[in-house]
Amino acid sequence: MRIIFATYSEKTHFWSMVPLAWALRNAGHEVVVASQPALADAITATGLTAVPVGTDHRFHQVMRRTGRLTRDDPLPFDFARPTEQLSWEYLRDGYRQFVPWWCRLVNDTMVDDLVGFCQRWRPDLVLWEPVSYAGSIAATAIGVTHARVMWSVDLFTRMRRHFLRLGEQQPADQRCDPLADWLGTRVGRYGGQFSEVMTTGHFTIDTVPDSLRHDPRLDLDLDHRYLPMRYIPYNGTSVVPPWLRTPPQRPRVALTLGTSGSSATERQHGHGPSAAEILRAVAALPVEVVAMLPPSQRDQLEAVPDNVRLVDYAPLNVLAPTCAAVIHHGGNGTWSTTLVHGVPQLVLPNMFDLSVRGRYLADQGAGLTMESHEVTAAAIGSAVARLLDEPDFARNAARLADEMRALPTPRDLVPQIEKLTS
Incomplete structure (x- = not known):
């Protein structure tokens, strides 16, 4: 088969696709990755073939200009809303915001080039991450199977189901569907028509634990074909430093707030604890702290406790198994990597599905979480002390790790994908 992975140029989203892309390639299929030019180097660094399409999106510039990367409620449409x-x-107003400021902003420049490449290369399957609707448009335009590869809890389908359900209850003259209108207009330029499968793919490859997907509190038990897949950590090329090859002398706690250093501590109009305050609170415990902080935050530190190691980056797949706890913002890569290694977590969420992941860990007894208004340095220190002192957290984290490792690997999934495509 010929297979295209379609993703807008967000590196962490692409990384979630890499293990499956290599599994399909190793099974003898032709695999390429289509994205905006900015991602080409990251794609080729994995050994995969890059197909640059369109021009680079301006999503982050627009978000910074509108303030949505710094406010308490950075997203105008809360997909995790109860x-x-x-x-x-x-929901109507939410979709009127979501479609132009996220969907169109990251996809519109890709569509023409991606459809043109598909028309020439004739793939059998298009796999797209859940915001890269350009993949759905291109696959529909040429009439081939397409599916999503998730990097999040599937709140997209959840919210879509509620939108359609409530829309049916409205008078005909008051209904609207911004997502269907946009997708229909784009695919219509190539002779295609909108169908609801354009919003979900024919199937979805998902790495969240079954116990999270079927959590009744989230009403996520959706009428859709999911292919569960074990999460395989991949975060780009990295080097294991010498210090990480030696077992720690005290319980090790890792602190990482994502690739941008953005966290719940920075989303309270400047009133949250600083990185220095968090480090002092955690370092006051009998632990060794490994803090991965961006240069902007490291430069603000006046003093660093003796038991704190500051690093720009460390490969989390190697670091996490050496830790007794990990503090982070709830991003999919960090959350899943820590989860698959059975390490208790403290999640400080800031947007989208991050709070869902945090609540899930707390409900399962495998970690703790707190909302932005609850975040203080003292609260973080107390939460980490609980994770270290109460053995149930480690036991429950190990139980969830067993659940994650019981899922099919990307290689195990290849025959199912071949069958569904053919």
Whole structure:
């Protein structure tokens, strides 16, 4: 088969696709990755073939200009909003925001080039991550199977189901569907027509534990074909430093707030604890701290406790198994890597599905979480002390790791993907 992975140029989203791309390639299929030019070097660094399409998106520039990367509520449309708080007006207005400021912003420049490449190369399957609807448009335009590869909890399908359900209850003259209108207009230029499968793919490859996907609190038990897949950590090329090859002398705690250093501590209009305050609170415990901080935060530190090691980056797949706890913002790569190694977590969420992951760990007894208004240096220190002192956290984290490792590997999934495609 010929297979295209389609993703807009967000490196962490692409990384979630790499293990499956290599599994398909090793099974003898032709695999390419189509994205905006900015991602080409990251794609080729994995040994995969890059197909640059369109021009680079301006998503992050627009978000910074509008302030949505710094406010307490950075996203105008909360996909994790509880079901009882959803109304037609909220969902209608939410889709009117979501489509132009995320969907169109990252996809519109890709569509023409991606469709043109598909028309020439004639893939059998297009795999796209859940915001890269350009993959769905291109696959529909040429009439081939397409599917999503998730990097998040599938809140997209959850919210879509509620939108359609409440929309059916409205008078015909008051209904609208910004997502269907946009997708229909784009695919219509190539002779295609919108169908609901364009929003979900014919199937979805998902790495979250089954116990999270079927959590009744999230009403995520959706009528859709999911192919569960074991999460395989991949975060780009990296080097294991000498210090990481030696077992720690004290319990090790890792602190990482994502590739941008953005966290719940920075989303309270400057009133959250600083990185220095967090480090002092955690370092006051009998632990060794490994803090991965961006240069902007490291430069603000006046003093660093003796038991704190500051690094720009360390490969988390190697670091996490040496840790007794990990503090982070809840991003998929960090959360999943830590989870698959059975390490208790403290999640400080800031947007989208990050709070869902944090609540899931807390519900399962495998970690703790707190909302932005609860975050203080003292609260973080107390939470880490609990993770270290209460053995149930480690036992439950190990149980979830067993659940994760029981899922099919990317290589195990290849025959199912071949069957569904053919």
